[in-house]
Amino acid sequence: MRILILHNLLWSQYKSVVFEKLAEIGGKNHDDLLVLETTITEAGREDLVDFDLGTYPYKFPVKLISKQPLQSISAWKVGFEWVKAILRFKPDVVNFTGYAEPAALPVLILCRILGIKTVMTIESVRNQSEQQGKLTHIVKSMLKSAIFKLTNGFFSYGLNSNLFLFRVGVPKSKILSFLNSFDKVKFRQQLSQQSSESFSGRAFTYILYVGRLSEEKNLFELLDLMKELPYSLKMVGSGPLLESIQEKIKKENILNVHLLGTVAWSDLADLYQQSSCLILASKAETWGMVANEAQELGKPVICTEACGCANDLIIDNFNGLVVKQINDPQEKNRIKEFLEQLPGSATRLKEISKRNSTIFSVEKLADEMYAGFKALTQK
DSSP, X not given: OEEEEEEEETTOHHHHHHHHHHHHHHHHTTOEEEEEEEESOOTTXXXXXXXXXXXXXXXXXXXXXXXXXXXXXXXXXXXXXXXXXXXXXXXXXXXXXOSOSTTHHHHXXXXXXXXXXXXXXXXXXXXXXXXXXXXXXXXXHHHHHHHHHHOSEEEESSHHHHHHHHHTTOOGGGEEEEOOOOOHHHHHHTSOHHHHHHOOSOSOOOEEEESOOSGGGOHHHHHHHHTTOXXXXXXXXXXXXXXXXXXXXXXXXXXXXXXXXXXXXXXXXHHHHHOSEEEEOOSSBSOOHHHHHHHHTTOXXXXXXXBTTBTTTBOBTTXXXXXXXXXXXXXXXXXXXXXXXXXXXXXXXXXXXHHHHTTSOHHHHHHHHHHHHHHHHTO
């Protein structure tokens, strides 16, 4: 079996660890795998402090289309390289990363003509698909319908992505996997001995936010929430809203919020370990892989319903808190109550979170994906 994966960003270690596992499985079964990456990263993230192409730790057959930021690469170039790879590599199955790339539809048609099976990885959730103008939504819905009818199978990012697929008419039988994961081994290796041994979790330390400082993350409402809380918030990340956030913190004298800027992934584990919980206030979030990282270290997560991980990885009042929106007075009270009770429930939440995290393993995900590829090619 020859597997071609069309992916956009090499930098994504969340996906790279899965590709590495797929390469291992394929090697044992004498299959061939090629991952065609559009580029390394996107505009605004060129200064990632933990990325070095020469020392990239994940090993799998990969080819880069370009090293320019993703937004600088023309759709024509991507489409041309996809077609060239298909004609040269002669895959039995092609895995597309989403449907947003303009070349997706024509290349799907090409695969149908050539008799090549196709799988599409879907990260969209219902919340995002309906936040469009009426005409835009109609046009996109028609395009999605055409693309999905041409696709033989789907890898979903979780239960909320499944709901999105069901709503656009994809039958359950075509969903081959609905799981995600990250590199837990390397993540745990980053923990310092002092951090893992000294932190008990019995006393409240700080709330942690890890992610882009961008509009969809709903960070201004998060800052407003922090004005009502007697706790500290550490914010890790950078993005287009950095200056606006700095200005709001200074203007409104929000002394319990600390901006840490970009932090290397290798240094994040200690920040999680020493925190009391993670918070995601997003208005739109495909999943929120930082929630997986927090759960792996036994940390509860507060997230909005807009996050893909909500009511899937994060279960309300079980291993975290799921709220409709953080600016709602009733939901604010729920958050306050949850945080007040956190020191006393930390041990129980830690055990539940770690147990829940084991379900989302790289090995299980790679096995499911490989089985999906195999099933399609044998039809």
